[in-house]
Amino acid sequence: MTGLKINLAKASNFVSDNEIALFKSEIELHRSKIYNKTGAGNDFLGWVDLPSAITNDLLAQIEGDARKMQEQSELVVVCGIGGSYLGARAVIDALASPFSALQTKQERKAPLVIYAGHQLDEDYMVHLLELLNKKDYSVIVISKSGTTTEPAVAFRLLKSHLEKKYGEVGAAERIFAVTDASKGALKKLATAKGYSTYVIPDDVGGRFSVLTPVGLLPVAVAGVDIRQLVAGAKAMEEFLKKEDRFDHNPAALYAIARNILYRKGKTTEILASYNPSLSFVVEWWKQLYGESEGKDQKGIFPAGVGFTTDLHSIGQYIQDGLRNLFETVLTIETSRQELEIPVDPDDLDGLNFLAGKRIGEVNRMASLGTMIAHVDGEVPNLEVIIPSLDACHLGELIYFFEMACAISGYILEVNPFDQPGVEAYKKNMFALLEKPGFEKETQEIRKRL
Ligand code: PA5
Numbered sequence: 184m185t186g187l188k189i190n191l192a193k194a195s196n197f198v199s200d201n202e203i204a205l206f207k208s209e210i211e212l213h214r215s216k217i218y219n220k221t222g223a224g225n226d227f228l229g230w231v232d233l234p235s236a237i238t239n240d241l242l243a244q245i246e247g248d249a250r251k252m253q254e255q256s257e258l259v260v261v262c263g264i265g266g267s268y269l270g271a272r273a274v275i276d277a278l279a280s281p282f283s284a285l286q287t288k289q290e291r292k293a294p295l296v297i298y299a300g301h302q303l304d305e306d307y308m309v310h311l312l313e314l315l316n317k318k319d320y321s322v323i324v325i326s327k328s329g330t331t332t333e334p335a336v337a338f339r340l341l342k343s344h345l346e347k348k349y350g351e352v353g354a355a356e357r358i359f360a361v362t363d364a365s366k367g368a369l370k371k372l373a374t375a376k377g378y379s380t381y382v383i384p385d386d387v388g389g390r391f392s393v394l395t396p397v398g399l400l401p402v403a404v405a406g407v408d409i410r411q412l413v414a415g416a417k418a419m420e421e422f423l424k425k426e427d428r429f430d431h432n433p434a435a436l437y438a439i440a441r442n443i444l445y446r447k448g449k450t451t452e453i454l455a456s457y458n459p460s461l462s463f464v465v466e467w468w469k470q471l472y473g474e475s476e477g478k479d480q481k482g483i484f485p486a487g488v489g490f491t492t493d494l495h496s497i498g499q500y501i502q503d504g505l506r507n508l509f510e511t512v513l514t515i516e517t518s519r520q521e522l523e524i525p526v527d528p529d530d531l532d533g534l535n536f537l538a539g540k541r542i543g544e545v546n547r548m549a550s551l552g553t554m555i556a557h558v559d560g561e562v563p564n565l566e567v568i569i570p571s572l573d574a575c576h577l578g579e580l581i582y583f584f585e586m587a588c589a590i591s592g593y594i595l596e597v598n599p600f601d602q603p604g605v606e607a608y609k610k611n612m613f614a615l616l617e618k619p620g621f622e623k624e625t626q627e628i629r630k631r632l
Contacts, residue, residue, distance in 0.1 A: 185415075185422050186570040187579045189433040191440050193554050194509070194563035198443045203430060206439045206594075210429035213593040217586075218424065222593055224600030229386030230585055233394045234416035234578070242410060245396060248359055248379055249403035255357065256321040257288055260311070260341060261401045262300035263325035264333045265470060265605075266389025267361075271401035272298065273467040274393070274577055277460050278407055293406030299341065300324075300334030308337065312344055320345075321357040323404070325397050327383045329367020332612070338369075351376075361396045388600050390471045391585055394578075408574050415578025423586050433567075434583055438591035440565055441483060441509070445595075449509040449563065451484045453501065455493075456513045457550050460572065462489050464513070468584055475588050475599040482595065491549050498553075502560045510557060511565040512550065513580075515572050518543040 191198060216222030217231060252259050261271060275296055283291055299311055322345065324338045345354035360373035361381045373380045381396035392398065394416055403409045426432040429439075441452060452472070454465050465487035476482035488497055501508060524545070526538040537545060554564045567583070569576040592599025614624035 185418050185579045186576055187419065187433060187583055188568045189436050190566040190568060191436060193558050194440055194444070194565055196558070197447060197449070197509075197563040198440050202443050203436070203439055206435075207429050209594065210432075210435045210439070210590065211427075213590050214427070214435070216593060217589050223598035227386055227388045227391070227600035228589075229384045230388075230391035230394070231589075232420065233384075233387065234413050234420045234582060237394070237413055241396070242399075242413070245381075245399050245403050245409060248400065252321040252323075252357075252359070252404050253293055253406075255319060256294045257318045258315070258320040259294045259296050259401070259404050260299050260315070260320060260322045261296055261325065262298075262322055262334045262338050262341060263361075263397070264301045264331060265474075266392050267325040267327060267331075267334065267397055268298060268301050269390075269463065269467040269470050270393025270398040270581070271296075273463040274398065274402045274407060274412065274574070274581075275405040276463045277572060277577055278574065279405065279460075281460060291406065294321075294404060296401055296405045300337035303333055303336065308340060312340065315341075315344055315348075321359065321404075323359045323361065323401055324369065325361040325401075326367070326369050327363055327389055327392070327397075329362045329369030329371075332609070335368065359400060361400060388602075390467075390474055391600075393467070393581055411574035412578040412581075415575035415580075416582040417578075418575075419579040419582035419586075423583070434587040435590055437511075437565065437567070437583075437587040438594055441511075441591060442594045444509045444563055445483050448507055449483075450507045451486055451509075453486045453488055453508060453510045454513065455488045455490050455510050457490050457546050458513075458515055458572065459489055459492070461513055461515075462487075464577075464580070465489070471584060471588050472591075474602045474605070475592050476595055476597060478597050478601075478604060481597065490553060491546070494549075494553060501557055501562055506561050509563045509565070510554075511567060512554060514547075514550065514566055514568045515570075516568060517571045519572060 213222070217228065220228050261268060280286060284295055288294060299308070322338070322341050324334060326334050342354065342358065345357055349357060355376050355378055358376070358378045360369055360378045361383060362369040362373065364382045364385070381400060383392055383395055383397055387395055394413060399409045402412065423432060423434050429435045454468050456462065456465055469485045469487055472483065472485040477484070501510070522542050524534065524537045524540055524542065526535060558564055569580055589599050610624060611628055614621045614628045617625050
């Protein structure tokens with residue numbers, strides 16, 4: 184049993200028990216394709232048993248390198264994009280103080296993790312290098328293919344900066360690479376320079392890789408207990424595998440509900456959180472579902488909002504705009520901190536009706552009120568509930584979303600594990616940048632400028 188629950192009650196006007204029941208045999212089929220590795224993309228199913236397969240030796244190695252970085256660095260730059268960055272950031276941001284950048288290393292009990300290689304903004308890189316002039320730092324460079332342009336460009340700059348600052352040997356002590364076992368430019372470079380290197384298994388795609396060193400190394404550096412994260416994921420892995428009653432299996436239920444809604448014209452799913460610390464969990468989820476399902480001219484468009492903030496902006500659209508939306512609300516049952524609203528003897532702001540209540544209770548009432556309002560506005564609401572925000576429950580949540588994504592992709596009849604669409608922009612960018620081998624494309628694209 185795990186702590187995570189799924190609540191479909193606020194979608195019952197749109198998703199009936201009878202409709203769910205029609206999926207029984209289909210879910211059995213998809214589960215068998217996933218566990219027996221017989222479905223589309225079956226060479227990318229390594230994530231299914233990652234939590235239970237991860238070895239103590241690997242965890243100890245990650246913890247050892249994390250300690251080394253913690254000792255030698257005030258900052259650690261994680262250099263990666265997409266699946267090679269979002270999972271780590273999701274976990275780190277979820278568990279850190281929202282003001283961790285303003286804390287000292289002693290207060291944080293860990294270096295500050297910052298990011299590079301997730302975009303190509305020149306100003307960002309200049310500011311980053313200026314900051315790094317003044318700080319002791321290490322770099323974790325992550326790229327499965329080892330050839331992705333954004334992290335490769337950023338890493339070239341970071342490597343050169345580190346080598347100038349610490350010398351070639353000193354820099355090699357501060358660079359940790361996570362990449363393919365044998366292929367790609369990063370692997371070649373890491374071997375030539377003697378960097379400490381971790382392998383991303385061949386059968387785990389980027390967006391499913393958070394429970395490999397891709398996610399675990401940065402998360403460990405940030406001071407998160409990776410054994411708890413893996414334990415939560417493992418509990419979810421075992422629970423979902425054992426729970427073969429499709430209508431008791433939360434991953435199956437979530438996958439079924441979103442596909443029923445999609446078939447009724449609800450083509451955009453908004454993942455809503457009431458905790459700003461979950462904003463990168465939302466970003467990670469957007470990549471997981473967008474890259475897995477958006478293909479063959481179909482798929483639910485994954486969007487994200489942070490409430491109550493966005494209720495004062497995009498909330499208007501959700502309540503009253505085009506009715507192609509459904510929401511999935513991420514609920515954290517218990518806050519980590521407690522804060523009561525004080526009594527004010529003058530009550531000039533008229534808020535004494537809230538005195539003595541916790542902020543979390545006000546947030547929960549905002550959430551319940553919003554769900555009811557949105558359901559009244561014909562936006563069905565699904566709810567994913569975890570008891571508290573800690574490493575173990577995040578592990579459960581990650582694995583839950585991964586399994587639900589695989590099932591949902593199979594219901595949608597797409598291969599959830601490839602991403603052919605992300606190559607199109609790369610081809611044009613290489614042609615425009617005159618990459619060797621793209622001469623014909625360069626000529627063609629120039630005519631279109
Ligand atoms: O999920 C994916 O496969 C992608 O988002 C990749 O993670 C992303 O493009 C980065 O690729 P790589 O790790 O090869 O640099």
